[in-house]
Amino acid sequence: MSGTSTNEKRGPLEGLKVIELAGIGPAPLACTLLADMGAEVIRIDRNRPSGLGSPRTTKTDLLRRSRPSVSIDLKHPKGVAALMKLLESADALIDPFRPGVMEKLGLGPDECLARNPRLVYARMTGWGQDGPIAHSAGHDLNYISLTGISHAIGSRDLPTPPLNVVGDMGGGAMFLCFGILSAIYECQGSGKGQVVDVSMTEGSAFLALGVYGALAAGQWKDERESNILDGGAHFYRCYRTQDDKFVSVASIEPKFYAILLEKLGLAGDNSLPGQLDREKWPEMCERFAALFAGKTRDEWTEIMAGTDICFAPVLTVAESFDHPQNRARGSYVEVGGIRQPGPAPRFSRTPGAIQSPPPEYGAQTEAALQDWGFGTEEVEALRAEKAIGWQD
Numbered sequence: 001m002s003g004t005s006t007n008e009k010r011g012p013l014e015g016l017k018v019i020e021l022a023g024i025g026p027a028p029l030a031c032t033l034l035a036d037m038g039a040e041v042i043r044i045d046r047n048r049p050s051g052l053g054s055p056r057t058t059k060t061d062l063l064r065r066s067r068p069s070v071s072i073d074l075k076h077p078k079g080v081a082a083l084m085k086l087l088e089s090a091d092a093l094i095d096p097f098r099p100g101v102m103e104k105l106g107l108g109p110d111e112c113l114a115r116n117p118r119l120v121y122a123r124m125t126g127w128g129q130d131g132p133i134a135h136s137a138g139h140d141l142n143y144i145s146l147t148g149i150s151h152a153i154g155s156r157d158l159p160t161p162p163l164n165v166v167g168d169m170g171g172g173a174m175f176l177c178f179g180i181l182s183a184i185y186e187c188q189g190s191g192k193g194q195v196v197d198v199s200m201t202e203g204s205a206f207l208a209l210g211v212y213g214a215l216a217a218g219q220w221k222d223e224r225e226s227n228i229l230d231g232g233a234h235f236y237r238c239y240r241t242q243d244d245k246f247v248s249v250a251s252i253e254p255k256f257y258a259i260l261l262e263k264l265g266l267a268g269d270n271s272l273p274g275q276l277d278r279e280k281w282p283e284m285c286e287r288f289a290a291l292f293a294g295k296t297r298d299e300w301t302e303i304m305a306g307t308d309i310c311f312a313p314v315l316t317v318a319e320s321f322d323h324p325q326n327r328a329r330g331s332y333v334e335v336g337g338i339r340q341p342g343p344a345p346r347f348s349r350t351p352g353a354i355q356s357p358p359p360e361y362g363a364q365t366e367a368a369l370q371d372w373g374f375g376t377e378e379v380e381a382l383r384a385e386k387a388i389g390w391q392d
Contacts, residue, residue, distance in 0.1 A: 011038025011343075011352040016091050016184070017372075019083070020067070021074075022046055023096025025140070025164060026172025026200060027124045028063035031094065033177055035066035036343035037352040042368050044083065045069050045361050062340050064358035070369060071362030071389050074105050078387035083107065084115050086372055092120040092180050098137075099129045109195045119193040120183040124176050126167075128199035140167035140200070147205040148222075156225050171203030226278075228252065234284035235260060235275065238314055239292035246314035247292060247300050253310075260309045264291050362390055 016039040020031040035041040043064065058064070073079040084107075087093060093112060095102050102108050109121045123129060126138040144150045144167040154160030179196035187193055205212075214220040214227075225232040235251040251260040257275050261267050273280035292300065297313050304311040315323060321332050321339050333342040336357030343352035365388050366379050374382075382388045 010350065011036065012347055012350045014038035014350070016040065017089060018042070018092045018094065018180075019044065019086055019090045020094045021096055023124065025168040026176060027094050027096035029169055029173035030124075030176040031067065032063055032065055033173070034180075036354060038350070041067040042086070042372065043067050043069050044072050044074070058358050058360050059336050060338060061358045062338065065335070066355040068364030068368040069359040069362055070365045073387050074107070076385070076387040078382055078385050080106055082369070082374075082382055082387060084112070085374070087112055087116045087119060089373060090116065090119060091184055092122055094176070095121065095123045099125060099134050113193055117193055118187055118191060120180055120187065120196060121193065122176060122180050122183075122196040122198065124172060124198050126200045128202065129197045140164035143167040143171070143200040144204045146201050147208065148211075149204055149208055151222065152211065152224065152230055154224055156223070159224070166207065167200045167204045170207050171205070172198065172200040175203035175206070232278075232281055234281055234288050237285065239289055241292055241297040241300060242294060243296040245297035247297055248312050248314050250310040256308050256310050259307050263303055263307065263309065264288065365389055
């Protein structure tokens, strides 16, 4: 995989045209995925960039890579008209705002689908477009709190936020991409666009589908560290090592568990309880913890190497760049001097590629509008009217 950006559009989504209205978290990640896969995504940034007090530079805002940034004032009538013109050739529009915001701007689904009947109008919210709290503010942690996921993750004493990966990025971005592509596929037969209502709460719940099944089967306890997958089982959890680092074991299958016992020096110990004896799990966790604490993370990695234990050292984010597996596959690339994950998944004939580093806000306003069919004089008039471009 190339470690540099390219201006050559390629990938399985080449030819797809998407308009992204700037938001945070899940919508930008979804658009990065689409753009890395070859879709022509144009990002409409706010007329004034927010968060300027942050020391973070635009080049490290990786959720904005692979696409141009265009400044359009959507509170200006001519700015709204410009977006409507862009919609004429778009396959999809991504709305990241709270319910009702786009309608107030005159850019609701009715207006946009009237302009382009084949348009996929994708709406990304935490709670969904309706319901008693649909208009309330929230973030990832709040959304997954309504699904039981927050309650299930953490220590016995306290739920632990799983970063913003589960709600924003899993339940939000991935379902947004899936919804858009599903609606575009359907449109190929019907010739009709539609609204896609993506709720991070509902997407996150779907990710935990297997847990809901386990609950129905009586195999899930709503008490943290009491189940196989939540750290309750001694054979599926992380342990601290002698050098104050961590390792992970996930030896669920009996044949893998047997190898784990062997490497820990416990093979043939007839006093050990059965692997699935839940009452003994706390005791076994303490016993395993004492064993793992006797060697460093690297020593355990060497001991477990080449086995089917289901083992991995727990790396920091910075350490992940240099793991031999990641280096061998080129999983991380460097673009614009920033190391970052490369496009995923991989395709044998039409590989994705990072099209460009994250742009400065509004840096491609004129060029991108012209690429999407605006004439030079039309662009100049919009700037003169202060409908596009950063304004003082």
